[in-house]
Amino acid sequence: MGRPAGPPSEPPPSPWARGLAAARSRLLAAGAPGEEVAGAGADLEPGTLLAAYRLGLFPMGLGDGGADPLGWWCPDPRGVLPLDALRVSRSLRRSAARFEVRLDTAFDAVVQACADPSRPGRWITPAVARAYGRLHRAGWAHSVETWRDGRLLGGLYGVAVGGLFAGESMFSRASDASKAALVALVGLLREDGEPRRLLDVQWRTDHLASLGVVEVPRAEYLRRLEAALPLPLPPAWGGPPRARDQGG
Structure with missing residues (x-):
């Protein structure tokens, strides 16, 4: 990656x-x-x-x-995924291993897949897609993609600001493709061992709850956000490398 x-x-x-x-x-x-x-x-x-x-x-x-x-x-309550609470079943772990994970190689394609008008509850308009494309090219918005045999099969995108990753949307064209992207994202956010990082998913759904997403009151979310924002970006997106990667 x-x-x-x-x-x-x-x-x-x-x-x-x-x-x-x-x-x-x-x-x-x-x-x-x-x-x-x-x-x-x-x-x-x-x-x-x-x-x-x-x-x-x-x-x-x-x-x-x-x-x-x-x-x-600014929802109340807010959906968040505690990084130490991700639920990865044995079957999901096996399934995730069958995908190649890439970062930021097909951002626009991920957004377009998330914006598919056939999806229920679609909210990503062309103006929104263009806006996040600009944010991506400026280095703030990112995609986590799952590939197999050269085909983009799933992924998610969101915005990384300091220790916050604000997840916006995800899609899947194969079983567990979007879940595998989420597993990879959590791994990236945990890479440097910083416990104050915040993975925001906006709202809790039954699907996300099955993966460990919980609801927190808005006031608690804002307190966590205040603690997360001053942190460096994760190493994957330009933050300092892990201590064991710094040589010496």
């Missing part, structure tokens, strides 16, 4: 950053159970997306199927 030459560079600051922070503050102050949307509008430029993730927000359309208008979500 190849690694980038170095960490990403910071994009120009977003003119929407203060508005997003104010919208989150209003949401937290309201304290309404189940209220998940901090606000609507803004843009999908790299600086805006990064400002949102650092606040615990992520974009998703408010219309049917994730269509416009654009909303900024």
Whole structure:
């Protein structure tokens, strides 16, 4: 699996950053159970997306199927996967070994597969796909892909900011292909032994719960986020190498 030459560079600051922070503050102050949307509008430029993730927000359309208008979500409770709680059955371990895992070699193809209009609950619009493509080319968004015999069979994509990996979506064209990508992602995030890394999956589903995803209150998620953001990126995406890799 190849690694980038170095960490990403910071994009120009977003003119929407203060508005997003104010919208989150209003949401937290309201304290309404189940209220998940901090606000609507803004843009999908790299600086805006990064400002949102650092606040615990992520974009998703408010219309049917994730269509416009654009909303900024902060669920309560929040779905997270504790890195030491991933459930890998014996059969999944055997299945995962049959895939080749690659990083960032087919990011746009992964996003397009996740955006397949035949999938129920599709929310990745062309504008969203383009936005994450820009974020990927800037070094912040990444794909974990599972391949076999030269065919892309599954994968996931998300955003890495410090010790946060915000998972956005996953897809599978073969049994266990997306699960194998998730297993690989957790391995990458655990590579340096840093326990404060945070794997955000937005919402808990029955499928994700079977793999170890749990729900945490929004306030707890934001505390974990605050602890994770100052951490270096994982070694796979430009962070410092593991101590045993540094020579000497």
